[in-house]
Amino acid sequence: MTTDPAVLLRGAGLRSTAPRRAVLQALLTRPHSTATDLSQAVGGQLSSQTIYNALDDLTGSGLVRRIEPAGSPTRYETRVGDNHHHVVCRSCGAVADVDCAVGVAPCLTPGAAPGFARIDEAELTWWGTCTDCALKQR
Incomplete structure (x- = not known):
């Protein structure tokens, strides 16, 4: 590409x-x-x-x-169309990609989606502490 x-x-x-x-x-x-x-x-x-x-x-x-x-x-970002997710550092705001772990898009199944005929994408953000910030906090 x-x-x-x-x-x-x-x-x-x-x-x-x-x-x-x-x-x-x-x-x-x-x-x-x-x-x-x-x-x-x-x-x-x-x-x-x-x-x-x-x-x-x-x-x-x-x-x-x-x-x-x-x-x-x-x-x-330019990474589009692959239904990946993100993790954000609570301390410095760094963002990293997280690949979809299960199957194909949307790779998560909602409990209910009243009024929707089809769901084709999930957008999930995890929060945590990046390695650099964790080292600084020690």
């Missing part, structure tokens, strides 16, 4: 603009980035509004996934 932002953008039906390429390239190398992280990654070359516009386009096209851990800034 290619990691060329221009090819990915065109494949998703988006125009390959410089801001979209810059944001997508930053996300390819920095998963779980916030908009602020992305601004720093592109050297402050893009306005906040331009970054948010690019993120909206990228998430709308399915190239990028938005994750919103409670009490944490919205984060973005």
